[in-house]
Amino acid sequence: MARRRLLVSLTAAASLAAIAAVGSPGAAAKPKASAPDKVVIIVVDALSKQIVEKYDMKNVEKLMQQGVDTPNSYLGHTGSVTVVTHNVITTGMQPRHMGWTNEGYRDVAGLLGAPGGLYLTSNFGAAQMTPLQKAAGAPHLSDYLDDTGKVFTVSPKGYAAYGLSGPGSANTSVITFGSKTCPVPGDTTGATQRRRAPTGVNVPSYISADCGSRYVVARDTIYDTGQLPASLYPATDDRYVVGHDPAHRGGDVWATDAVLDIMGHEKDGWSGIFVSLPGVDKAAHMWGGVNDPEGATPGYDPMTHMEYATRTADEQVGRIMRALKDSGELDSTLVVLTADHGSVAADAGHFHGTLGEGNDYGYYNWYYGDPENDVFYDKPQPALRPLVETGNVGFAYSDSSLNVWLEDQTSPKVEQAADLMEVMPDVTAVWRRDGDHFTRVTPVRYELMGRAERAWFDAKAQELVDTQAAPYGPDLVATLRDDTTYSVLGDHGGIQRSAQQVPIVFAGSSLSHRDLDAEVRSIDIMPTVLAAMGITPSFTPDGTAYPLPRKNK
Numbered sequence: 403m404a405r406r407r408l409l410v411s412l413t414a415a416a417s418l419a420a421i422a423a424v425g426s427p428g429a430a431a432k433p434k435a436s437a438p439d440k441v442v443i444i445v446v447d448a449l450s451k452q453i454v455e456k457y458d459m460k461n462v463e464k465l466m467q468q469g470v471d472t473p474n475s476y477l478g479h480t481g482s483v484t485v486v487t488h489n490v491i492t493t494g495m496q497p498r499h500m501g502w503t504n505e506g507y508r509d510v511a512g513l514l515g516a517p518g519g520l521y522l523t524s525n526f527g528a529a530q531m532t533p534l535q536k537a538a539g540a541p542h543l544s545d546y547l548d549d550t551g552k553v554f555t556v557s558p559k560g561y562a563a564y565g566l567s568g569p570g571s572a573n574t575s576v577i578t579f580g581s582k583t584c585p586v587p588g589d590t591t592g593a594t595q596r597r598r599a600p601t602g603v604n605v606p607s608y609i610s611a612d613c614g615s616r617y618v619v620a621r622d623t624i625y626d627t628g629q630l631p632a633s634l635y636p637a638t639d640d641r642y643v644v645g646h647d648p649a650h651r652g653g654d655v656w657a658t659d660a661v662l663d664i665m666g667h668e669k670d671g672w673s674g675i676f677v678s679l680p681g682v683d684k685a686a687h688m689w690g691g692v693n694d695p696e697g698a699t700p701g702y703d704p705m706t707h708m709e710y711a712t713r714t715a716d717e718q719v720g721r722i723m724r725a726l727k728d729s730g731e732l733d734s735t736l737v738v739l740t741a742d743h744g745s746v747a748a749d750a751g752h753f754h755g756t757l758g759e760g761n762d763y764g765y766y767n768w769y770y771g772d773p774e775n776d777v778f779y780d781k782p783q784p785a786l787r788p789l790v791e792t793g794n795v796g797f798a799y800s801d802s803s804l805n806v807w808l809e810d811q812t813s814p815k816v817e818q819a820a821d822l823m824e825v826m827p828d829v830t831a832v833w834r835r836d837g838d839h840f841t842r843v844t845p846v847r848y849e850l851m852g853r854a855e856r857a858w859f860d861a862k863a864q865e866l867v868d869t870q871a872a873p874y875g876p877d878l879v880a881t882l883r884d885d886t887t888y889s890v891l892g893d894h895g896g897i898q899r900s901a902q903q904v905p906i907v908f909a910g911s912s913l914s915h916r917d918l919d920a921e922v923r924s925i926d927i928m929p930t931v932l933a934a935m936g937i938t939p940s941f942t943p944d945g946t947a948y949p950l951p952r953k954n955k
Contacts, residue, residue, distance in 0.1 A: 450744030469909030478923025494943030542568025551673030634764030
């Protein structure tokens with residue numbers, strides 16, 4: 403792959419030219435700071451701008467104030483979900499061009515099996531993502547960085563890690579959570595216990611999966627989440643929750659500890675670190691995001707809730723920034739802070755899932771169908787049943803939008819399904835995939851929207867829905883009002899401002915404090931990073947490379 407960095411000699415020549423251009427003695431312009439040679443991308447899952455403000459995330463706000471903020475930024479695509487956005491961030495490609503568009507995937511080219519098979523993408527690991535990523539043809543950021551140093555991706559979520567990393571090379575490491583069986587300390591009967599432990603690709607030896615390692619954390623711990631609404635998608639271990647064992651903390655702290663270990667062990671040997679922090683996302687799904695009842699929860703354990711999760715994520719951002727500063731590497735490192743989506747909080751009367759008994763019932767709200775890589779989800783919520791009863795739904799994914807892959811895609815059958823979706827609760831419009839775009843096939847129900855949400859819909863709905871117009875994407879999409887979910891009480895996926903308005907901040911690398919006024923999107927992160935680092939892309943991304951304002955030395 404062609405990779406080309408900006409030559410030091412060119413930078414020096416440009417600086418000399420700038421000095422020579424100044425006529426009066428003593429008035430020589432200060433040379434611009436050199437381009438960064440490292441990049442750190444921090445993805446705080448589900449971090450909407452609304453959440454940053456409500457929970458007063460001081461380190462995030464400090465980064466916005468001292469770095470290059472983008473006040474008009476937004477995610478810029480659907481599905482606005484983790485398994486999509488992590489791959490968008492490091493390719494600069496819209497979902498319709500990157501390999502998959504949502505949590506459902508139709509294998510039209512037979513890349514994973516028989517052509518036409520339907521898959522659940524949040525079950526994907528490297529074995530499934532890699533052929534789709536390679537077929538899309540877009541290099542990942544790691545492909546540009548791994549010729550000058552090692553690239554590390556850290557995420558407690560496997561599909562998030564492999565999306566951020568890309569297929570990688572021998573110089574690429576992916577660190578995520580797997581399963582581990584360990585002996586019970588002090589027990590002489592041979593009893594064992596289930597644990598979470600590091601796994602991935604090229605995992606460094608100092609991030610050990612040995613029983614007793616700091617990086618082995620608790621499993622089978624439910625805290626206060628075995629009750630509704632959290633039981634729809636409960637915390638059952640310390641993959642996403644920090645936990646109460648100070649020697650084996652999980653979640654965001656686990657991921658950040660790994661990042662700091664990498665920085666300490668690798669010194670100047672790394673060129674990229676990508677990390678996702680999933681604690682806010684988990685809490686938002688379980689308790690309804692900004693509607694989290696917090697202390698009113700029976701048996702309240704703060705650790706699973708939004709206040710604790712946002713404070714913890716914010717502390718990890720501060721730890722990473724301090725480590726870069728203390729090591730003297732901040733000026734040569736470009737830091738990007740962003741999110742994979744925001745969080746829609748369902749208000750009273752606008753939750754249309756089933757509050758089923760038993761843990762993880764939320765999966766039956768999210769999915770209907772029999773994907774090739776999972777069980778048959780056969781308990782659709784009442785609102786979805788008229789559509790299911792047509793016998794033509796191959797797969798449906800419902801969150802803060804409704805996405806349907808049909809068995810029979812002939813015009814009469816598509817029209818029948820669209821008519822049924824139009825009258826489902828809180829649907830604002832139904833859209834039919836037509837090649838490389840979606841056509842709205844129903845009137846817009848503006849009466850369901852407030853003034854601000856209506857303006858947002860008019861400005862962004864078509865653009866956002868179109869980003870998943872691919873043969874492997876859904877045949878029909880229904881957009882929903884801004885306070886509505888069909889799945890769990892706090893969710894992602896749709897076009898709503900609370901799902902789309904996420905922070906995108908550039909810091910470190912001697913950047914100035916001037917903001918970018920442009921409507922920067924997730925697809926713009928990759929080309930902007932390449933431009934800042936002086937790297938010529940070998941593949942044209944969908945995103946825009948924005949010049950980042952720099953300080954003089």
